[in-house]
Amino acid sequence: MFSDKKVTYYFDSALSYVEKIIEKHKAIFLTDNNVYNKHPHLFEGLNTIVIHAGENTKQQKTIDEVINQLIQKEATRDTWLIGVGGGVITDITGFVAGIYMRGINTGFIPTTLLAMVDAAVGGKSAIDVGMYKNIIGLTKQPSFLLYDYSLLQTLPNEEWSNGFAEIIKHACIKDATMFEMLETTSIDYFKLNNEALASLVYKNVMLKSAIAQHDELEKGDRKLLNFGHTIGHPIETTHQISHGNAISIGMVCAAFFSSEIINLQQNLTQRIIALLEKYNLPSAYCFNKDKVFELIKMDKKRTGTNINFILIAAIGEGFIKELSLVQVKQLIDKHC
Numbered sequence: 001m002f003s004d005k006k007v008t009y010y011f012d013s014a015l016s017y018v019e020k021i022i023e024k025h026k027a028i029f030l031t032d033n034n035v036y037n038k039h040p041h042l043f044e045g046l047n048t049i050v051i052h053a054g055e056n057t058k059q060q061k062t063i064d065e066v067i068n069q070l071i072q073k074e075a076t077r078d079t080w081l082i083g084v085g086g087g088v089i090t091d092i093t094g095f096v097a098g099i100y101m102r103g104i105n106t107g108f109i110p111t112t113l114l115a116m117v118d119a120a121v122g123g124k125s126a127i128d129v130g131m132y133k134n135i136i137g138l139t140k141q142p143s144f145l146l147y148d149y150s151l152l153q154t155l156p157n158e159e160w161s162n163g164f165a166e167i168i169k170h171a172c173i174k175d176a177t178m179f180e181m182l183e184t185t186s187i188d189y190f191k192l193n194n195e196a197l198a199s200l201v202y203k204n205v206m207l208k209s210a211i212a213q214h215d216e217l218e219k220g221d222r223k224l225l226n227f228g229h230t231i232g233h234p235i236e237t238t239h240q241i242s243h244g245n246a247i248s249i250g251m252v253c254a255a256f257f258s259s260e261i262i263n264l265q266q267n268l269t270q271r272i273i274a275l276l277e278k279y280n281l282p283s284a285y286c287f288n289k290d291k292v293f294e295l296i297k298m299d300k301k302r303t304g305t306n307i308n309f310i311l312i313a314a315i316g317e318g319f320i321k322e323l324s325l326v327q328v329k330q331l332i333d334k335h336c
């Protein structure tokens with residue numbers, strides 16, 4: 001239960017079940033060209049808007065395009081906008097549904113592992129402005145989230161890794177048991193074992209939604225979800241690498257910072273690196289430190305000359321530490 005409304009989760013469901021949740025004639029589906037081309041049968045007979053896939057689409061121009069299509073389709077305040085796609089689609093759907101006619105109904109059907117465990121959960125939606133990621137947005141809970149794991153069969157390998165980057169993040173900040181379990185499993189194991197995948201997704205949705213529900217407006221614990229992102233986002237933007245890869249590098253930097261600031265045992269950083277590598281994620285990258293630092297200064301967690309940085313005290317124990325920007329620059333120069 002969030003402040004404004006209840007979110008219903010349909011785990012282990014199928015996209016066709018939507019027709020049991022809402023009246024079909026009131027629904028407009030929003031998806032991207034990859035999802036549409038990989039699963040054309042899903043959209044047969046559905047009123048669908050297809051936009052171009054990719055992070056570069058998550059800009060105001062696309063919002064205007066989608067809104068124009070909604071007007072052409074005569075969408076009213078009764079209309080449901082249903083996002084079927086990865087985090088780019090669920091963010092755009094949430095954002096448009098939050099502003100079109102001052103808010104219409106929305107539901108998400110996440111089709112990437114990352115969107116299933118993270119982007120679609122929690123009710124935050126944002127878009128980028130030029131280089132600045134997620135800098136404008138709003139908080140609006142979808143009415144429902146529907147999980148159809150069969151959609152993941154077409155997901156490219158690197159997108160599985162991107163999803164595991166957020167899952168490993170959750171384990172690092174909140175769940176040591178899940179961290180240990182991941183050390184004994186692999187991407188292939190979850191691809192072949194539907195029950196294990198369903199259980200992993202469920203665990204991560206519960207973990208994120210519990211944090212988000214408790215702190216809908218990001219005043220406290222929710223900031224922990226930014227572990228690896230303060231450095232990861234600027235790397236993603238300046239070097240055009242995927243979100244999961246960028247936050248993987250960001251998490252390794254944050255682990256090194258933790259070891260310096262609170263004497264985190266060295267072997268814990270090595271365990272984090274080993275786990276990320278097991279899930280085909282990078283643990284080091286030669287990035288432009290000055291450019292990345294320039295973007296860190298624009299981070300939403302900055303307060304004056306300081307920034308709220310997410311560190312870990314142990315596996316499963318994230319905490320917020322206010323660091324000065326000068327200190328962050330020194331740490332980056334030394335450890336990243």
Ligand SMILES: NC(=O)c1ccc[n+]([C@@H]2O[C@H](COP(=O)([O-])OP(=O)(O)OC[C@H]3O[C@@H](n4cnc5c(N)ncnc54)[C@H](O)[C@@H]3O)[C@@H](O)[C@H]2O)c1
Nearest residue numbers: 034053086087088089111112114115118119124151154155
């Ligand atoms: N709102 C939030 O709380 C939140 C949290 C985390 C991330 N995000 C946002 O989510 C985005 C990243 O999400 P993402 O990794 O899902 O990106 P994405 O939506 O770009 O999807 C990744 C790629 O996979 C393709 N794809 C999606 N589903 C597929 C399927 N079933 N089969 C084949 N291909 C498929 C997409 O077309 C795209 O090319 C970023 O913009 C990030 O800022 C938001």
Ligand SMILES: [Zn+2]
Nearest residue numbers: 166229243247
């Ligand atoms: Zn992320």
